[in-house]
Amino acid sequence: MSHNPNPPASAPPGQSSNPWNSRPVRRLCGLAIAAIGLSASFTSAYADYVAATGGTVTTHREAANVVTVHTFTSGGTFTVTTGGTVKYLVVGGGGGGGGSTGGGGGAGGFLAGTTSVTGTAYTITxxxxxxxxxxxxxxxGFGTNGDNSVFGSFATAIGGGGGAPNGDSGSANGKAGGSGGGGSYVNSPSVGGAATAGQGNAGGACLDWGGPYTPGGGGGAGAVGTDGNTQGSGADGGAGLSSTISD
Known part of the structure; x- marks a missing residue:
């Protein structure tokens, strides 16, 4: 959440400059895995702003705006004292890889959006x-799915799907999740786990259990996991996405 945490009590009529221009700011270097970033911005000290506490708070400048970001890498509470519009990024936990050189785990679901918040406390998971x-x-063994990440009632990012294990009996398909886990070879060709709509991509497949095919890579937020190949090297996971919680 980005906001002006201490707006001036009053301003001269018609003032258009931003009195925060001399305020020291820091740039957010990045969000941790499974982090929730909340961002709200203002274009001057007298525009609508959001006042809140919770998470690790950083500020940076975007043109004339001073942007405050609240980042959560573990559960907590985002407490709003003055409501307004915020931007958010929510990422679910990634899935575990399959055992016995199995398929890769899928990425956690990736959700970014904008919503309005009021003066209340929101639970962060x-x-x-x-x-x-x-x-x-x-x-x-199959890899375990990652856990969901949740921002109040606004957004739930589904955990990534677990990868399928190698072997010669049982199911070989990757698990479904935010992004799907990679498939492996167990008596038949397999498919990667399905993704949650709007949150990620499917895992890669293992196309032929009878040959030297490797298991599939886990799906990523930006692309499907790579199918297993015949070269003996592991398949790549799907590409990710970047996001800047700023303005």
């Missing part, structure tokens, strides 16, 4: 990443 599948057994 940050999803943990899923555990990798056990390496023993035939097949090994």
């Amino acid at each position: 940050v999803g943990a990443g899923g555990a990798g599948g056990a390496g023993n057994g035939n097949p090994g």
Whole structure:
């Protein structure tokens, strides 16, 4: 959430300059995995602004705006004392990879948007990443799905799907999630796990269990996971997305 945390009590009529131009600012270097960023901006000290507490607070400048960002890397509360419009980024926990050199875990769901907040407290949940599948057994264990990340009632980013394990019996398809887990080979060709609409992409497939095909890569927020190949090297995960919570 970006906002002016201490707006002036009054201003000369017709003032158009931003009295915050001399305020020291810092640039947000990035959001942690499964972080929730909330952003609201103002174009002058006398425009509509949002006052709030919670998370790690940083500020930076965007043109004439001073932008404050609240970043959560663990659960907490975003408490608004003066309501307004905010931008948010919510990312779910990533899925774990499949055991016995199985498919890659899918990325957590990626949601960015704008909403209005009022003077109340909003619960923030940050999803943990899923555990990798056990390496023993035939097949090994599936990767565990990541946990969901939640911003109040506004946005729920679904955890990434777990990757499928290698072996010679059982299901080989990746698990569904924010982005799907990669498929592996267990007696038949497999498909990657499905993605949640609007949050990510499917995992990659393992196209032929009878040959030297590698498992599929996990799906990413920006692209489908790569299908397994015959070169013996691991398949790539799908590309991610970048987001700047600014103006």
